[in-house]
Amino acid sequence: MHALDEMAEEEISPREVVEGLLSGRVVRIQRDALERRVYTMEGHSLGGRRIRAVCRFDDVSGRVIVITVYEAGGG
Numbered sequence: 199m200h201a202l203d204e205m206a207e208e209e210i211s212p213r214e215v216v217e218g219l220l221s222g223r224v225v226r227i228q229r230d231a232l233e234r235r236v237y238t239m240e241g242h243s244l245g246g247r248r249i250r251a252v253c254r255f256d257d258v259s260g261r262v263i264v265i266t267v268y269e270a271g272g273g
Contacts, residue, residue: 200265200266201215201266201267204266204267204268205267208267208268208269210247210249210267210269213243214243214247214249215267217241217242217243217244217249218240218241218242218247218249218250218251218267219239219241219249219251219253219262221241221242222240222241222242222249222251223239223241224237224238224239225238225240225250226238230254234254234257235254235255236252236253236254237253237254238250238253239251239252239253240270247269248269248270248271249267250267250268250269250270251264251265251266251267252264252265252266252267253265
């Protein structure tokens with residue numbers, strides 16, 4: 199899964215991703231190849247890292263699917 203690879207590469211923990219999503223806001227809305235809405239969220243971890251996550255909602259379960267995640271600003 200791309201998000202897990204990026205998290206490992208950037209040393210971002212699952213907890214930081216959740217903190218970023220919960221504190222964040224939508225900074226961009228796009229459509230993917232299947233015309234589903236994809237949201238870029240930006241927020242901060244409790245440690246102060248600026249986290250960005252690209253997500254979409256699963257139409258069946260209503261769950262958030264994290265496509266990729268990275269530290270904004272290239273940190």
